[in-house]
Amino acid sequence: xxxxxxxxxxxxxxxxxxxxxxxxxxxxxxxxxxxxxxxxxxxxxxxxxxxxxxxxxxxxxxxxxxxxxxxxxxxxxxxxxxxxxxxxxxxxxxxxxxxxxxxxxxxxxxxxxxxxxxxxxxxxxxxxxxxxxxxxxxxxxxxxxxxxxxxxxxxxxxxxxxxxxxxxxxxxxxxxxxxxxxxxxxxxxxxxxxxxxxxxxxxxxxxxxxxxxxxxxxxxxxxxxxxxxxxxxxxxxxxxxxxxxxxxxxxxxxxxxxxxxxxxxxxxxxxxxxxxxxxxxxxxxxxxxxxxxxxxxxxxxxxxxxxxxx
Amino acid sequence: xxxxxxxxxxxxxxxxxxxxxxxxxxxxxxxxxxxxxxxxxxxxxxxxxxxxxxxxxxxxxxxxxxxxxxxxxxxxxxxxxxxxxxxxxxxxxxxxxxxxxxxxxxxxxxxxxxxxxxxxxxxxxxxxxxxxxxxxxxxxxxxxxxxxxxxxxxxxxxxxxxxxxxxxxxxxxxxxxxxxxxxxxxxxxxxxxxxxxxxxxxxxxxxxxxxxxxxxxxxxxxxxxxxxxxxxxxxxxxxxxxxxxxxxxxxxxxxxxxxxxxxxxxxxxxxxxxxxxxxxxxxxxxxxxxxxxxxxxxxxxxxxxxxxxx
Numbered sequence: 001x002x003x004x005x006x007x008x009x010x011x012x013x014x015x016x017x018x019x020x021x022x023x024x025x026x027x028x029x030x031x032x033x034x035x036x037x038x039x040x041x042x043x044x045x046x047x048x049x050x051x052x053x054x055x056x057x058x059x060x061x062x063x064x065x066x067x068x069x070x071x072x073x074x075x076x077x078x079x080x081x082x083x084x085x086x087x088x089x090x091x092x093x094x095x096x097x098x099x100x101x102x103x104x105x106x107x108x109x110x111x112x113x114x115x116x117x118x119x120x121x122x123x124x125x126x127x128x129x130x131x132x133x134x135x136x137x138x139x140x141x142x143x144x145x146x147x148x149x150x151x152x153x154x155x156x157x158x159x160x161x162x163x164x165x166x167x168x169x170x171x172x173x174x175x176x177x178x179x180x181x182x183x184x185x186x187x188x189x190x191x192x193x194x195x196x197x198x199x200x201x202x203x204x205x206x207x208x209x210x211x212x213x214x215x216x217x218x219x220x221x222x223x224x225x226x227x228x229x230x231x232x233x234x235x236x237x238x239x240x241x242x243x244x245x246x247x248x249x250x251x252x253x254x255x256x257x258x259x260x261x262x263x264x265x266x267x268x269x270x271x272x273x274x275x276x277x278x279x280x281x282x283x284x285x286x287x288x289x290x291x292x293x294x295x296x297x298x299x300x301x302x303x304x305x306x307x308x309x310x
Numbered sequence: 311x312x313x314x315x316x317x318x319x320x321x322x323x324x325x326x327x328x329x330x331x332x333x334x335x336x337x338x339x340x341x342x343x344x345x346x347x348x349x350x351x352x353x354x355x356x357x358x359x360x361x362x363x364x365x366x367x368x369x370x371x372x373x374x375x376x377x378x379x380x381x382x383x384x385x386x387x388x389x390x391x392x393x394x395x396x397x398x399x400x401x402x403x404x405x406x407x408x409x410x411x412x413x414x415x416x417x418x419x420x421x422x423x424x425x426x427x428x429x430x431x432x433x434x435x436x437x438x439x440x441x442x443x444x445x446x447x448x449x450x451x452x453x454x455x456x457x458x459x460x461x462x463x464x465x466x467x468x469x470x471x472x473x474x475x476x477x478x479x480x481x482x483x484x485x486x487x488x489x490x491x492x493x494x495x496x497x498x499x500x501x502x503x504x505x506x507x508x509x510x511x512x513x514x515x516x517x518x519x520x521x522x523x524x525x526x527x528x529x530x531x532x533x534x535x536x537x538x539x540x541x542x543x544x545x546x547x548x549x550x551x552x553x554x555x556x557x558x559x560x561x562x563x564x565x566x567x568x569x570x571x572x573x574x575x576x577x578x579x580x581x582x583x584x585x586x587x588x589x590x591x592x593x594x595x596x597x598x599x600x601x602x603x604x605x606x607x608x609x610x611x612x613x614x615x616x617x618x619x620x
Contacts (some may be wrong), residue, residue, distance in 0.1 A: 014387050015353055039383040040350050043325055063415040065386045069379075073349040076375045077324050094415040101411065105373040105404040107454045144417045 008044040010295035021066035041070035060091035062146035138222040140213035150208040156201035215253035233268035251281040255288035269295025318354040320605035331376035351380035370401035372456035403428040448532040450523035460518040466511035525563035543578035561591040565598035579605030
């Protein structure tokens with residue numbers, strides 16, 4: 001089952017012709033989650049050939065424009081294209097009013113339910129859950145209330161060996177018990193231990209998003225051991241004062257968080273527009289955390305235990 | 311002196327990879343006027359190599375998203391780039407609150423004065439004037455209050471023949487009078503009639519913008535005889551019912567307005583996304599008004615009497 005991330009915008013506050021500001025798409029078993037939605041995100045979705053109507057859940061980390069100015073346009077387009085399905089937005093409460101007054105001014109009455117779920121200051125909570133994934137919010141350290149999000153796939157049931165099911169003609173009720181870890185007892189009273197007749201399921205996969213934030217160790221427990229961490233890296237280390245003043249991080253700081261949290265892979269992004277060559281940021285990050293890659297608009301990362309944990 | 315129009319977005323409500331929604335740039339003697347500002351306009355400005363900070367006046371025709379969703383992002387970028395100069399926005403009053411609550415949510419205090427000039431319902435008025443140009447708003451017929459804008463260059467003074475100034479060594483005070491149309495009397499009392507010693511100045515140029523609107527003849531007096539008219543043409547004639555229902559125009563209707571107003575050149579645009587090939591709209595419009603061209607993103611039109619009035 002799919003668990004993949006696509007970077008729709010890798011830049012910071014000012015859009016450029018090569019880097020859109022923040023937006024990402026996470027595909028968890030074909031359920032599509034949009035994370036942040038800068039101006040131009042709907043066009044990035046088209047450019048990278050995603051179907052807009054497949055998005056049902058949008059997570060907005062905070063209310064700086066480079067993380068949400070594209071939301072009103074995306075919602076407007078979904079409406080014009082005839083959307084009927086619910087759309088859920090997880091965001092600071094003020095965003096609902098911002099969206100509402102714009103639709104009021106344009107005389108628009110949405111044809112689909114737009115449901116806001118407010119993020120609460122200074123708390124971490126499970127904000128979304130379905131049979132495959134849980135999403136937790138957690139506070140970051142930025143100039144306005146800002147949240148990170150961690151997506152953790154749920155533990156799968158054990159896989160029964162198919163040859164065993166056929167050989168013993170096992171009834172469905174027993175199959176369900178075996179998948180949950182029980183042993184099997186046949187009609188002669190013979191016991192088959194669970195580990196002999198099942199295979200380990202794929203380990204749950206996980207993705208964490210931290211943008212925008214100062215270097216902030218309190219995030220570590222929330223993002224502990226994730227397969228892939230996106231962490232903003234607005235500045236290089238010689239600009240650490242700018243990072244502190246502007247509530248952002250350096251590439252070294254992002255890498256330090258990745259290392260301390262024991263994550264598998266780090267993606268850095270949200271680069272200041274001053275850096276024409278993000279390779280310089282990458283080499284600083286790699287000096288601390290070698291398994292780091294650069295976010296680029298359109299980059300797709302398949303988050304798969306087998307690939308990422310070796 | 312320059313009088314030129316650049317189409318930044320030629321599409322209608324839904325942005326596509328080939329047509330951004332409405333935005334245009336008018337250069338009048340190197341003063342830059344932005345007309346409408348859809349999502350993505352700041353990137354269109356970069357793409358077509360305009361300097362963002364040269365814009366001091368922005369005209370917003372109405373509060374449908376495809377005409378203003380890009381304003382907040384543009385203003386935000388100008389702020390981040392260190393703008394100090396005043397920015398004037400001519401728009402329906404509700405836009406000020408829409409901009410204000412977004413900057414309040416992001417904790418942004420603009421470093422430059424952002425001055426709103428409200429458009430008033432159902433009236434036409436001079437909304438801007440400088441030594442070179444007057445801008446008049448006028449009501450259109452759309453589902454929400456919507457205005458057109460007409461930019462008319464002021465009448466220039468007469469040009470004195472340089473050979474005459476040199477030959478007669480004419481003092482500056484006299485030159486100013488002659489430019490205004492007076493005759494010249496030399497020290498011997500000899501009268502030189504003004505038309506003999508001056509040349510006609512270039513005729514004032516003009517541009518009118520009509521988007522979005524139903525077919526609406528009351529606009530004709532305001533746009534009478536302009537050099538270039540932009541008129542929306544959302545639909546082809548077989549969809550005239552859709553045009554009426556949605557308060558838009560067909561290409562034929564746009565051309566009929568152009569003909570009745572005696573304009574020189576018509577640009578049609580704001581095409582429904584259903585038309586992959588705008589040539590069909592063009593051929594309908596040309597059947598009524600031959601001097602019609604299609605708006606395309608990036609199209610530049612130099613509005614010059616000598617070129618356009620032949």
